[in-house]
Amino acid sequence: MTIQIVALVGFMLLISWLISNTIQNLETLGKGVDLWFLFETSSYDINQKLIEYTSRSTHLRAAFVGLINTLIVAVLGCITATVLGILIGILRLSNNWIVAKIMTCWVELFRNVPVLLWIVFTMAILIESLPRPASFRGENPESSLLFWDSIAITNRGTYLPEPLFSNGLGDISIFGIFEVSLDLVAFLIVLFACIFVSNILKKRADKTQQNTGHRPRVWPYRIAIIVIPPIVLLYILGFYLGKPELKGFNFQGGIYLRNSLIALWLALSFYTSAFIAEIVRAGILAVSKGQTEASYSLGLRPSLTMNLIILPQALRVIIPPLISQFLNLTKNSSLAISVGYMDITGTLGGITLNQTGRELESILLLMLVFLGISLGISAVMNWYNSTVKIKER
Amino acid sequence: MSDSSFVRTEMLKSEAPPTMEGSVLGWIRNNLFSGPWNSLLTIVFGLLIVYVLAEMLPWVFLSSWTATSLRECREIIPLTYGEGTTGACWAVIRERYLQLFYGFYPRELYWRVNLTFVLMLVALAPILFPNLPRQLLYFSGVYPFLGYWLLWGGTIWTPTLTLAGLIVGYLLFNFLSEKRGLLIGVIVGTLLIIFWFLFGVIPITVFLSENVTPLAIEIVESEQFGGFTLSVIIGATGIAASLPIGILLALGRKSDLLIVKSLCVGFIEFIRGVPLITLLFVASTLLNYFLPPGTNFDIILRVVIMVTLFASAYMAEVIRGGLAALPKGQYEAGDALGLDYWKSMRLIVLPQALKISIPGIVSTFIGLFKDTTLVSIIGLLDPIGLSKAIRSDTAWNGIVWELYAFVAAVFFIFCFAMSRYSIYLEKKLETGHR
Numbered sequence: 001m002t003i004q005i006v007a008l009v010g011f012m013l014l015i016s017w018l019i020s021n022t023i024q025n026l027e028t029l030g031k032g033v034d035l036w037f038l039f040e041t042s043s044y045d046i047n048q049k050l051i052e053y054t055s056r057s058t059h060l061r062a063a064f065v066g067l068i069n070t071l072i073v074a075v076l077g078c079i080t081a082t083v084l085g086i087l088i089g090i091l092r093l094s095n096n097w098i099v100a101k102i103m104t105c106w107v108e109l110f111r112n113v114p115v116l117l118w119i120v121f122t123m124a125i126l127i128e129s130l131p132r133p134a135s136f137r138g139e140n141p142e143s144s145l146l147f148w149d150s151i152a153i154t155n156r157g158t159y160l161p162e163p164l165f166s167n168g169l170g171d172i173s174i175f176g177i178f179e180v181s182l183d184l185v186a187f188l189i190v191l192f193a194c195i196f197v198s199n200i201l202k203k204r205a206d207k208t209q210q211n212t213g214h215r216p217r218v219w220p221y222r223i224a225i226i227v228i229p230p231i232v233l234l235y236i237l238g239f240y241l242g243k244p245e246l247k248g249f250n251f252q253g254g255i256y257l258r259n260s261l262i263a264l265w266l267a268l269s270f271y272t273s274a275f276i277a278e279i280v281r282a283g284i285l286a287v288s289k290g291q292t293e294a295s296y297s298l299g300l301r302p303s304l305t306m307n308l309i310i311l312p313q314a315l316r317v318i319i320p321p322l323i324s325q326f327l328n329l330t331k332n333s334s335l336a337i338s339v340g341y342m343d344i345t346g347t348l349g350g351i352t353l354n355q356t357g358r359e360l361e362s363i364l365l366l367m368l369v370f371l372g373i374s375l376g377i378s379a380v381m382n383w384y385n386s387t388v389k390i391k392e393r
Numbered sequence: 394m395s396d397s398s399f400v401r402t403e404m405l406k407s408e409a410p411p412t413m414e415g416s417v418l419g420w421i422r423n424n425l426f427s428g429p430w431n432s433l434l435t436i437v438f439g440l441l442i443v444y445v446l447a448e449m450l451p452w453v454f455l456s457s458w459t460a461t462s463l464r465e466c467r468e469i470i471p472l473t474y475g476e477g478t479t480g481a482c483w484a485v486i487r488e489r490y491l492q493l494f495y496g497f498y499p500r501e502l503y504w505r506v507n508l509t510f511v512l513m514l515v516a517l518a519p520i521l522f523p524n525l526p527r528q529l530l531y532f533s534g535v536y537p538f539l540g541y542w543l544l545w546g547g548t549i550w551t552p553t554l555t556l557a558g559l560i561v562g563y564l565l566f567n568f569l570s571e572k573r574g575l576l577i578g579v580i581v582g583t584l585l586i587i588f589w590f591l592f593g594v595i596p597i598t599v600f601l602s603e604n605v606t607p608l609a610i611e612i613v614e615s616e617q618f619g620g621f622t623l624s625v626i627i628g629a630t631g632i633a634a635s636l637p638i639g640i641l642l643a644l645g646r647k648s649d650l651l652i653v654k655s656l657c658v659g660f661i662e663f664i665r666g667v668p669l670i671t672l673l674f675v676a677s678t679l680l681n682y683f684l685p686p687g688t689n690f691d692i693i694l695r696v697v698i699m700v701t702l703f704a705s706a707y708m709a710e711v712i713r714g715g716l717a718a719l720p721k722g723q724y725e726a727g728d729a730l731g732l733d734y735w736k737s738m739r740l741i742v743l744p745q746a747l748k749i750s751i752p753g754i755v756s757t758f759i760g761l762f763k764d765t766t767l768v769s770i771i772g773l774l775d776p777i778g779l780s781k782a783i784r785s786d787t788a789w790n791g792i793v794w795e796l797y798a799f800v801a802a803v804f805f806i807f808c809f810a811m812s813r814y815s816i817y818l819e820k821k822l823e824t825g826h827r
Contacts, residue, residue, distance in 0.1 A: 096424065113801045117800060367666075
């Protein structure tokens with residue numbers, strides 16, 4: 001008990017000492033602590049924004065734009081890293097010597113070199129070695145667009161074709177904060193409805209199979225249900241692809257992925273994939289060989305063995321460390337500042353901080369945001385983990 | 394019973410081994426072409442390797458080591474190796490490798506950095522390899538102060554007095570904790586050390602250097618540190634300091650004391666929830682707010698403090714894993730032997746728990762060492778910061794692969810060596826509980 005009280009008193013003393021120092025220092029500098037600066041005009045531009053933002057918007061909105069940019073790269077990175085990581089982890093266990101060795105090289109190469117180096121390296125490669133937009137010009141250009149003139153990869157960024165609707169439904173504004181395309185909403189609603197219906201079909205088929213031992217042939221209907229209605233919807237909305245075109249010194253139109261986004265995305269997902277590969281490998285190795293043998297002796301094929309026996313057991317080992325890799329990737333995305341990608345570290349912790357001189361508030365807010373993201377990701381993934389956990393009696 | 398038994402009188406000649414077993418051909422067949430799918434993979438990946446090597450090797454070897462700028466490189470290489478060759482311009486490494494290793498440390502004082510590094514290996518040796526004489530550990534204890542003095546220079550009195558203060562504090566703690574109990578020992582010892590730092594070290598240093606002898610070597614400012622020297626300084630200090638703090642935090646998190654436990658949990662989760670870069674921002678902009686007005690201490694020290702805090706939270710989680718993996722019987726055995734908490738931790742629990750967590754500890758070390766590159770974002774000139782500077786130099790503007798490949802290779806060697814050491818240690822300490 002005494003130890004507890006001493007620890008508490010010591011902690012209180014430390015905190016009050018820090019706070020009193022801070023107050024004194026702020027007084028000498030003539031600064032207060034408040035958050036009103038967030039509502040002042042930001043007067044700087046952000047080069048990648050998904051919601052409306054101009055240099056006359058507030059610092060708060062700038063931080064929000066940055067937050068969205070952070071989330072974009074984090075989500076993209078997590079998806080790519082997981083796919084790559086699972087692939088590499090499984091291939092590393094392959095019987096094929098050459099494949100296993102190459103995958104080992106990949107893992108060792110990426111995880112033994114700092115992620116920041118990968119990010120700036122990728123960025124430098126993109127800028128220095130990709131063709132300039134000007135080289136697409138002329139009768140006999142040095143470079144050409146990929147995939148039927150629809151994707152332009154240049155040293156200023158990559159231009160993808162953009163989905164457009166000739167008789168679209170327009171946008172809807174949510175609370176006046178940001179705008180969402182109604183076409184996208186309609187498409188997603190129809191798609192999810194179709195998936196839902198097709199799942200009902202699947203459940204019925206499962207039931208019939210369990211009752212009669214005979215599975216009705218439903219998969220053509222299921223595919224038809226998922227594919228046809230969205231296509232019809234797209235046709236009604238007048239869907240077409242807006243291709244990027246070279247105008248002036250640069251490409252216009254299409255979806256523009258900045259090099260900073262691509263560099264960050266690639267570097268983060270390659271780096272994290274090395275760690276995920278190791279996790280996947282360890283997870284698969286953790287399932288004892290007896291399980292495979294038992295499954296073979298029950299007459300299951302190798303693919304079914306993997307899907308029904310090995311993976312469900314391996315997932316339980318894989319998911320907890322996978323969560324922390326996702327968290328790491330999200331936290332590492334704050335290195336965006338080194339390639340000029342305007343994530344929340346670049347807006348709130350960078351330009352806003354420098355313009356307003358509110359170091360204390362900006363950095364504490366930045367930390368709070370990251371804490372929130374981290375806690376959110378762990379909550380979601382822990383929920384998923386509890387759904388795949390062993391249900392013990 | 395008919396007599397049909399037959400006993401062979403001479404040995405049969407041994408059969409030749411199956412052609413596919415144990416031969417190169419058999420190995421190739423088993424490992425590369427065991428089925429159509431495998432054969433396809435082998436061919437695809439084999440072609441990939443051939444392609445990469447065919448692109449890379451000429452680039453690496455048809456290179457220039459002597460040019461003084463990138464443009465000159467691009468002129469020399471086609472002249473030497475024939476038209477159309479695009480080789481590497483390793484000249485940038487030749488010209489700048491000293492800078493990449495030592496930063497802007499004065500050239501005539503490089504021996505001090507080298508000596509510190511060699512002494513670091515000596516100080517590490519008894520920790521890494523347990524069969525060396527134990528007396529070397531005393532040197533490991535003195536080393537941080539010696540290393541500080543060698544790197545930053547100045548009078549030797551400051552580190553000596555600091556060390557003396559720590560030793561006296563420790564002795565007092567030992568004495569008091571036997572006579573008056575642990576708590577009193579810790580409080581008095583800590584207070585004495587803090588008091589000594591605040592009021593003792595600097596006046597006595599000034600007094601000694603003015604009246605006795607300065608015993609000083611040339612001072613090197615923190616701004617002159619850079620390159621891999623800086624990475625190793627930050628990394629090694631962070632590693633050394635985070636392990637004990639991490640152990641304390643882990644013990645705190647596992648303990649039954651509610652307040653201690655919640656303080657530790659709060660600290661660990663907070664640090665693990667934020668990116669290191671925000672902590673480095675704290676180091677570069679906020680730390681001066683938190684300290685008494687007028688304190689303005691060294692940027693490297695500030696960074697080291699934040700990096701240490703960061704690493705110790707991760708370390709605490711790794712060690713907590715080790716503590717949790719230990720069977721409960723071990724804790725109970727310690728209690729049954731009548732040991733108090735600290736003795737049972739020190740003699741029974743921690744040696745086993747640390748052993749289990751070695752892989753995690755080493756990977757935290759590797760992570761920390763890689764994370765030292767983040768200091769380039771707050772403007773310190775570590776290898777990445779220097780690369781940026783070199784790339785913006787007009788002579789080397791546009792150089793990418795050579796420079797980054799070199800930096801990456803050096804980091805790779807450090808980190809790969811560490812991970813191999815961890816595997817070695819794991820095998821060595823595996824006393825076979827399975």
